[in-house]
Amino acid sequence: MVYGMITIALPKGSLEAQTLQLFKEADLEVRRTDRDYNPRIDDPRIGKVKILRPQEIPTYVDKGYFDLGISGLDWITETGSDVVEVADLSYSKTGEGNVKIVVAVHRDEPIENVTQIRPGSRVTTEYPGLTKKFFEDLKIPVQLFHSFGASEAKVPDLMDVVVDLTETGTTLRKNGLKIIGQIMESHTAIIANKASWADPEKRREIEEIRTLLFGVIDARHKVLLTMNVPTASMEKIVAALPAMKKPTVSRLHGIDYYSIQTVVPKNSVNGLIPKLKKCGAEDILEIPISKIVP
Numbered sequence: 001m002v003y004g005m006i007t008i009a010l011p012k013g014s015l016e017a018q019t020l021q022l023f024k025e026a027d028l029e030v031r032r033t034d035r036d037y038n039p040r041i042d043d044p045r046i047g048k049v050k051i052l053r054p055q056e057i058p059t060y061v062d063k064g065y066f067d068l069g070i071s072g073l074d075w076i077t078e079t080g081s082d083v084v085e086v087a088d089l090s091y092s093k094t095g096e097g098n099v100k101i102v103v104a105v106h107r108d109e110p111i112e113n114v115t116q117i118r119p120g121s122r123v124t125t126e127y128p129g130l131t132k133k134f135f136e137d138l139k140i141p142v143q144l145f146h147s148f149g150a151s152e153a154k155v156p157d158l159m160d161v162v163v164d165l166t167e168t169g170t171t172l173r174k175n176g177l178k179i180i181g182q183i184m185e186s187h188t189a190i191i192a193n194k195a196s197w198a199d200p201e202k203r204r205e206i207e208e209i210r211t212l213l214f215g216v217i218d219a220r221h222k223v224l225l226t227m228n229v230p231t232a233s234m235e236k237i238v239a240a241l242p243a244m245k246k247p248t249v250s251r252l253h254g255i256d257y258y259s260i261q262t263v264v265p266k267n268s269v270n271g272l273i274p275k276l277k278k279c280g281a282e283d284i285l286e287i288p289i290s291k292i293v294p
């Protein structure tokens with residue numbers, strides 16, 4: 001099979017650790033030494049790999065410098081990049097799920113929502129595009145100040161309002177700020193250049209890489225359980241198993257036992273194992289799963 005050698009831009013910073021871990025678990029390990037921004041992935045489908053700031057990745061993918069990139073929806077929107085969102089990945093800096101781009105002021109401000117922001121207020125943000133449009137839509141003229149980080153530190157003594165990303169809310173809270181509005185939710189995304197996505201060979205490779213990454217994400221919350229069960233206990237055991245999919249059952253040779261294996265949610269397994277034991281299951285094995293591809 002002829003491969004098109006996909007080029008990929010991976011994010012430095014908040015998304016870096018989770019992204020590199022995901023690729024490693026997908027057997028697409030990003031091989032790099034510290035400070036090396038040109039790593040490699042030993043897979044025949046993948047060519048050039050670069051580590052870049054996520055703020056820049058959507059633009060480079062849009063312009064065709066890379067076939068694929070991983071960044072946040074906030075930076076895809078802020079840069080107005082015209083890319084294909086190949087998949088929504090479920091991780092952020094410290095965990096899973098979405099992050100929010102919010103509007104915040106000091107907690108002592110007598111303001112409870114964005115419509116009460118005074119005209120001419122000084123607004124600090126890493127997202128000038130999103131923020132400008134937000135206040136234009138509100139018809140509140142404000143003074144925009146581009147921030148290069150630590151935005152929450154600037155309110156109230158340097159700035160009146162901050163527009164910034166929040167995941168856990170810790171930074172806002174520790175700096176005495178309160179949220180009075182939300183501009184958007186953001187999630188981590190795999191994005192593709194439109195021409196690459198339209199190219200049949202590159203499309204196939206992109207979808208194969210997506211399948212491998214999702215195989216890991218889907219497997220993270222599940223485990224494989226196997227056990228030996230006396231025939232007399234079969235119905236009780238099968239009734240105790242989650243109905244996700246019918247378990248695989250095979251007869252053991254020479255004794256009146258069955259072997260059962262099934263995939264169960266990881267967060268249920270510590271409650272399930274004692275229950276299965278009580279129903280007569282023996283030799284219960286809990287086996288981690290690397291990938292699940294439905």
Ligand SMILES: Nc1ncnc2c1ncn2[C@@H]1O[C@H](COP(=O)(O)OP(=O)(O)OP(=O)(O)O)[C@@H](O)[C@H]1O
Pocket residue numbers: 012013014015054055071072073074075091092093094099149165166167168186187
């Ligand atoms: N907790 C988080 N903080 C910041 N960005 C996050 C977080 N979780 C996910 N992201 C996503 O990561 C991208 C921001 O990456 P970036 O590395 O610039 O964040 P950062 O925290 O400012 O990084 P750094 O710590 O290097 O300043 C955005 O697309 C954002 O949606």
Ligand SMILES: O=P(O)(O)OC[C@H]1O[C@H](OP(=O)(O)OP(=O)(O)O)[C@H](O)[C@@H]1O
Pocket residue numbers: 014148149150151152164165166167168169170171172
């Ligand atoms: O809601 P939280 O879980 O507190 O996370 C959100 C904070 O984390 C990031 O800051 P970062 O640590 O990157 O510092 P920076 O603002 O200087 O980039 C982001 O810019 C927010 O400030």
Ligand SMILES: [Mg+2]
Pocket residue numbers: 149150
């Ligand atoms: Mg930052």
